[in-house]
Structures are given as C-alpha cells and as structure tokens.
Amino acid sequence: MTDNTRRRFLKTLLAGGGMATLTGCDYLSEKPWFRDTLAQGEKLSDAVQHAITPRKAMAREFTPADISPSFRANGTTDPDGTEYRGLAANGFRDYRLKVGGMVENPMTLDLAAIRALPSRTQITRHDCVEGWSAIGQWTGARLSALVEQARPHPDARYLVFHCADRYGRSDSPYYESIDMEDAHHPQTLLAYELNGEPLPIANGAPLRLRVERQLGYKMAKYVMAIEVVDRFDHIGRGKGGFWEDRGYAWYAGI
Numbered sequence: 556m557t558d559n560t561r562r563r564f565l566k567t568l569l570a571g572g573g574m575a576t577l578t579g580c581d582y583l584s585e586k587p588w589f590r591d592t593l594a595q596g597e598k599l600s601d602a603v604q605h606a607i608t609p610r611k612a613m614a615r616e617f618t619p620a621d622i623s624p625s626f627r628a629n630g631t632t633d634p635d636g637t638e639y640r641g642l643a644a645n646g647f648r649d650y651r652l653k654v655g656g657m658v659e660n661p662m663t664l665d666l667a668a669i670r671a672l673p674s675r676t677q678i679t680r681h682d683c684v685e686g687w688s689a690i691g692q693w694t695g696a697r698l699s700a701l702v703e704q705a706r707p708h709p710d711a712r713y714l715v716f717h718c719a720d721r722y723g724r725s726d727s728p729y730y731e732s733i734d735m736e737d738a739h740h741p742q743t744l745l746a747y748e749l750n751g752e753p754l755p756i757a758n759g760a761p762l763r764l765r766v767e768r769q770l771g772y773k774m775a776k777y778v779m780a781i782e783v784v785d786r787f788d789h790i791g792r793g794k795g796g797f798w799e800d801r802g803y804a805w806y807a808g809i
C-alpha cells in the first residue's frame with residue numbers, strides 16, 4: 556500500500572462509521588504500515604486512536620516491592636474551599652458523593668456505601684504529563700459497579716467528575732471526563748486507599764479517580780459528584796476537563 560492509499564483508507568474508515576468495523580479488533584495496530592503511519596505523526600481523530608489502541612487491555616501491574624517510597628502529590632494538594640475544609644476536619648464522615656445526570660437512578664452515597672461496592676486493589680504506575688512517575692497501590696470501588704447501579708440512559712456517553720478544588724487561582728473547579736468504555740474498564744476505580752492507608756488529602760481524599768491507561772491529569776482528585784452526560788461542551792470551557800480546557804488532549808492514552 557502506498558502512503559496515499561493508506562491515508563485514503565484511514566479517511567474512509569473515519570467517514571464511513573469505521574468505528575464499528577474496528578471495535579474489538581486490534582489487528583491494525585500490529586501491522587507495521589499502520590504503526591508507521593502513526594509514527595509519521597498523522598493527525599488521527601480520537602475515534603481512530605481509540606479504535607487502534609487496545610482499550611480493553613489491562614495496564615501493567617507491579618509488585619509490592621516496586622511501590623515508590625513516597626507517592627508524589629501534584630496539582631492541588633490541599634483544597635481550601637470552606638465546604639471541603641469542613642468535611643476534612645470531620646474525617647469525611649459527612650462526605651456524600653452525588654451521582655446524577657442521565658441516569659435512571661440518581662444516588663447519594665457516603666463513604667461506607669462506596670466501600671461496600673465491589674472493589675479492586677492494584678499496583679500501577681502513575682505517569683504525569685510533566686515527566687515524573689510514581690508506583691502506588693490503589694484500592695477503590697470499581698466504577699463499573701457504581702455506573703450499573705445508577706443505570707445510565709442508553710444515549711449517555713461520558714462521566715464528568717466534579718472536584719472540590721480550584722487549581723491554582725482558577726475561578727472554576729477542577730473537573731475531568733471519561734467515556735463509558737473507560738468507565739467499565741476493570742482497573743477504573745474510585746480509589747479511597749493508597750498503599751493500604753486511607754487516601755491522603757494530598758492525593759485526593761476522600762475519593763479520586765484511577766483510570767490507569769491514561770495520564771495523571773485525567774485522574775480527578777477530591778471527586779464530589781459524577782454527572783452522566785451525552786456531551787460536555789456546556790461544562791467548563793467545553794473541552795471535557797480542566798487541563799483540556801487549557802490545551803491538553805481529552806484522550807490521554809499511555
């Protein structure tokens with residue numbers, strides 16, 4: 556195949572609902588010509604990126620011996636809002652996670668209810684876009700279990716995570732979003748423990764997202780509410796997340 560044919564092939568996939576053809580099919584990423592095309596830095600749409608990345612694959616997991624001596628904290632490390640301060644002062648006893656938007660069953664859950672959900676523990680590497688990584692052990696509720704309880708409408712597409720903090724001096728709270736496929740990935744957690752201890756405030760207490768196959772900025776800390784939506788162009792500045800609104804990619808696959 557010549558470069559031009561390849562390019563036309565990709566365009567046809569994009570135009571013709573090619574997602575359906577590719578979904579669940581990873582063979583393309585194994586073809587050298589296709590990898591070359593990627594390496595040339597072609598501007599592929601998120602849809603094609605998603606289709607060729609084996610999204611259902613598991614992120615690498617590590618052993619206890621690999622855990623970083625200290626897990627670096629980044630971004631907000633101590634939210635200063637009065638509501639959050641009050642919750643923290645009381646050991647998050649009054650914390651409630653709200654789950655709403657396009658769901659049949661809106662929910663308000665305290666930490667006991669979240670801890671009662673099916674859980675998972677995993678040792679993974681966190682990669683920040685700024686160029687550092689840390690390995691930690693995360694325990695949390697499987698997001699898929701929570702989503703199933705909430706019963707999303709059939710046309711719901713994304714989960715938006717609304718956080719307690721305003722990063723830096725921003726006038727808008729931190730937020731993030733992921734799609735239903737990542738929400739159902741077995742390693743996607745609402746984590747409440749780091750290295751076997753309750754999640755420290757610096758790392759997002761009482762609850763933070765782990766979406767292990769993406770970069771650190773996707774992993775919303777201080778999650779207060781989850782909104783199920785079919786689009787996010789009306790939230791924040793419309794790009795699906797605090798850093799996305801400031802130029803970062805929405806899909807930050809690693």
Ligand SMILES: Nc1nc2c(c(=O)[nH]1)N[C@H]1C(S)=C(S)[C@@H](COP(=O)(O)O)O[C@H]1N2
Pocket residue numbers: 626627628629630631682683684718719720722729730757758759771772773774775776777
């Ligand atoms: N609410 C909130 N979540 C956030 C951030 C933030 O500033 N506020 N920073 C993000 C970034 S850039 C990274 S790398 C990770 C850092 O997580 P850590 O503090 O546990 O290392 O949190 C992400 N989630």
Ligand SMILES: [Mo]
Pocket residue numbers: 629682683684685771772
């Ligand atoms: Mo980051």
